Amino acid sequence: MLTRESPTPDRRLAAEIVSFTRRSARRYKRSRISWGERFVDAYSWGLGIAVSLTIAASFVLALRNEIAGRASTGNSIIGTQWLILPEPVLWSAVTYAFLLVVANLARKLGPITVGGPESTWWLSLPIDRRPMVLPPFLRKVALTGAGLAVVYLPFSMVTAVNRTAAEHLVASATFGAAGVIAVTLAAFQQLDMLGPRAGRAATMTALLACAVLPAVPASPWLAAVAGLAAVVLLAVAGPRTGEVRGEELIRGGAVAGHTGASLFMMDTNEVLRALGGGRKTVDGGRAAGFFAKPVGGPLRALIRADVVAFLRLNPPLIPSLLWMLACIAMLLVEGGLPEFAQLAIVVIAGCATASGMGGVARKTALVPELDALLPLHPALVRGSRTLMPCLAMAAWMAVLSGLLVFLGASDPALIAVGALAGVGMGAGTLRSATKAAPDWSAPPVDTPFGPVPRAQLGTLMRGLDVTILAMVPLLVGLYLGYTPGIVGIVQALFSAGIVLVSVLSRPKRA
Amino acid sequence: MGTVLEAEGLLVGYAGAPVCGEVSATVGAGQILGIVGVNGAGKSTVARTIAGRQSSLAGEVKVHGLLIDPDAVPFRRQVSAVFDDDLFFPSLTVREHLLLVARGHSLADPEGRVEEELEFFGLQGRSHAIPDALSSGQRRRLLLAAGLIRPSSLLILDEPEQRLDPMMRVALGERIAEHARNGSAVLLVTHDPDLLLATASSCLVIDDEVRELEPEQGASIIAGS
Numbered sequence: 001m002l003t004r005e006s007p008t009p010d011r012r013l014a015a016e017i018v019s020f021t022r023r024s025a026r027r028y029k030r031s032r033i034s035w036g037e038r039f040v041d042a043y044s045w046g047l048g049i050a051v052s053l054t055i056a057a058s059f060v061l062a063l064r065n066e067i068a069g070r071a072s073t074g075n076s077i078i079g080t081q082w083l084i085l086p087e088p089v090l091w092s093a094v095t096y097a098f099l100l101v102v103a104n105l106a107r108k109l110g111p112i113t114v115g116g117p118e119s120t121w122w123l124s125l126p127i128d129r130r131p132m133v134l135p136p137f138l139r140k141v142a143l144t145g146a147g148l149a150v151v152y153l154p155f156s157m158v159t160a161v162n163r164t165a166a167e168h169l170v171a172s173a174t175f176g177a178a179g180v181i182a183v184t185l186a187a188f189q190q191l192d193m194l195g196p197r198a199g200r201a202a203t204m205t206a207l208l209a210c211a212v213l214p215a216v217p218a219s220p221w222l223a224a225v226a227g228l229a230a231v232v233l234l235a236v237a238g239p240r241t242g243e244v245r246g247e248e249l250i251r252g253g254a255v256a257g258h259t260g261a262s263l264f265m266m267d268t269n270e271v272l273r274a275l276g277g278g279r280k281t282v283d284g285g286r287a288a289g290f291f292a293k294p295v296g297g298p299l300r301a302l303i304r305a306d307v308v309a310f311l312r313l314n315p316p317l318i319p320s321l322l323w324m325l326a327c328i329a330m331l332l333v334e335g336g337l338p339e340f341a342q343l344a345i346v347v348i349a350g351c352a353t354a355s356g357m358g359g360v361a362r363k364t365a366l367v368p369e370l371d372a373l374l375p376l377h378p379a380l381v382r383g384s385r386t387l388m389p390c391l392a393m394a395a396w397m398a399v400l401s402g403l404l405v406f407l408g409a410s411d412p413a414l415i416a417v418g419a420l421a422g423v424g425m426g427a428g429t430l431r432s433a434t435k436a437a438p439d440w441s442a443p444p445v446d447t448p449f450g451p452v453p454r455a456q457l458g459t460l461m462r463g464l465d466v467t468i469l470a471m472v473p474l475l476v477g478l479y480l481g482y483t484p485g486i487v488g489i490v491q492a493l494f495s496a497g498i499v500l501v502s503v504l505s506r507p508k509r510a
Numbered sequence: 511m512g513t514v515l516e517a518e519g520l521l522v523g524y525a526g527a528p529v530c531g532e533v534s535a536t537v538g539a540g541q542i543l544g545i546v547g548v549n550g551a552g553k554s555t556v557a558r559t560i561a562g563r564q565s566s567l568a569g570e571v572k573v574h575g576l577l578i579d580p581d582a583v584p585f586r587r588q589v590s591a592v593f594d595d596d597l598f599f600p601s602l603t604v605r606e607h608l609l610l611v612a613r614g615h616s617l618a619d620p621e622g623r624v625e626e627e628l629e630f631f632g633l634q635g636r637s638h639a640i641p642d643a644l645s646s647g648q649r650r651r652l653l654l655a656a657g658l659i660r661p662s663s664l665l666i667l668d669e670p671e672q673r674l675d676p677m678m679r680v681a682l683g684e685r686i687a688e689h690a691r692n693g694s695a696v697l698l699v700t701h702d703p704d705l706l707l708a709t710a711s712s713c714l715v716i717d718d719e720v721r722e723l724e725p726e727q728g729a730s731i732i733a734g735s
Contacts, residue, residue, distance in 0.1 A: 010583065017614050020606075021599060028601035028640070120597040121607065121656075125614030126587035246581050 015131040017122065060154035064161055066338050077342050077478045078331055078409045085332040088215035091159050093329060095175075096211030097322070099182045102148070103203050106186035108275055109259060110252030112137045112244045119250045130242030133249065137187065137241055141234065144183050149176030156218075163218060171218035177226035178210035184233040190244050190252070191237070266460055267437045269362055272355070298374040302384045309360045310388040316356035323349040324400050332407070343475050346400075347468060350425060353396055354467050357389040358429035365434045382430060382503045390426030390499070397422030397474075404478065413483035417474050417491045424470025424495035427502040432463020466498045512574075513538050514664050514695035515560065519569035522552060522559045528567055529555050531720045539663065542686065542696040544710030546728045551716045553699045554593070557668045560697060561591035573664055587615070590662035592653050592670060598641035604628070604652055605637040608659055615660040627655040630685070632678070647673045658685065664695045671702040683708040703729035 152175035189199040262270035327349035401418025442455035473491035477483040515537040530552030562580025612620035631651040650673040713728030
């Protein structure tokens, strides 16, 4: 390897290069955007954020009051709770899972990155890269900390109703610091100081300490300790940010740019493609023997290809199990959540799991010519593509329903209803994976609440709509606490209808 | 004449699969090695690997006797590479892009050097334009100007003739030859037989099997393909 030189004089030059680039960019932007436009932008953003916060606050307060009064009602979809999970254990597990998601997401998106032009024009310069990557990294860390503190506030209000306002604020600040720790640990993984596996293990272990936050009383001391830990980690990582390899900086920047643009355009399929793009574990040899066996007819050949593609794209087994465990844990929490919240959790877990099953359809949707390769009706092609998601979701829902029956939520017939619901949900993944990107040329529609981008929201909901619809009879069965025959019949009709709609309707092209 | 670039048993490719045969080559200061081959033969992959843009599957590449490390400051100082990356700062002008490179390499008179390159590449009239406002060929000229404005002991050019008009191609050939005369080693991937004949001192034909030929033979292979 070529030896590295002392970075000090280079660092000053690098800072000047960054400053020169930023100054030129600012001057150019100033020449194109008037003060009037800036005011309108700021006003629209301010108004939007204020309205959203008001709606969110009213929802959180209503939920908080509902939870505060739950002891008097005692309603739960599990009639007689013989297995109870202590509240602090559950909320600690939820906090841990959330922090792991933050760290994992930060790792996928960088967090130390450069954008496309920067990779070409900055990284090739023979100067220290720290001034190029440290300020954006610190901005991301600060935004994550502030954002997570805001997000944690309603969580604290709902899960710890006895806290005072000051204690809620302290708890939020502590969680914000935990978020900073999670992002900084992701940065350490980029620096590859411990190797990939040990780095991941160290992150998971370090975040365990942060997960006890909901289990201990909110205190300024705890906030100070978490803040100090965050600052120490940043002080260690910051000076080393220039040592992240160029290839890694470019990778993170590409994923972050792709994800950001997809989010901005509200294109959920593209967001999933962006976040899954860096996965290198496609096993080309998996199920090769099964694929090589002779088949009779094009439909069987296509089904076999779709089954093999599903297996090779690594269906998300661990996330599916985690969603199931999280769902069950939420239903078993001490005191119990309100019924509607419990049902909402089942829906969220189901939708999240279903969204991960559409990998094959999402990839093939990019190349519609593939569907025309075999002499088959398009409906048969879509039917083949939906087979594995339907089977996987049927199995997942059957297991979830079985666990619910085991815990006393309903009678064993719910397992069959759950499996049938899974078939409909699997078909929903095809509808979601093959939807077109939102058409931003469609004008918003005037409503009493102001202009609403109805066409774009419609695209956003496509797929999710039938996935939720497929669960409605099951939810009725859960709410009733037993499964009448009519629920089973309606569930079969719902699922069959959704499969037919998904398979027979041609996907809209942008 | 010192050796600048040494590649020994270099195997390049994607996801563990090689795209061409093993490459072994040596390029000294003042020499220009042309690399030719049909589309998909792996010429650009070889160039990208030598430039440190991607990892090799096997073998080793040394610049001035040291293994390549694209993150090491000396490597970045010595190696200049121009690929077909159409990536520009959307709000920096042509002149500002070149000024950035000139300042980043601590050139003595950055403004003066930028003016010289703008003149050579015929971009004076567009020096205050942002890259989005340039034609495809002008953006290519800007990339080449950025690669040539800075000093380097190894210059890697991937099909530099693409999108250039014939007059510019001729001028570029003379410029590359001058760069080599000033002591730099040049790796030139090209599909242009005239550019190859005007510049290269040796030639590598990339295929399943990699062969070293005279530039004339390489030019006739390009003409034949």
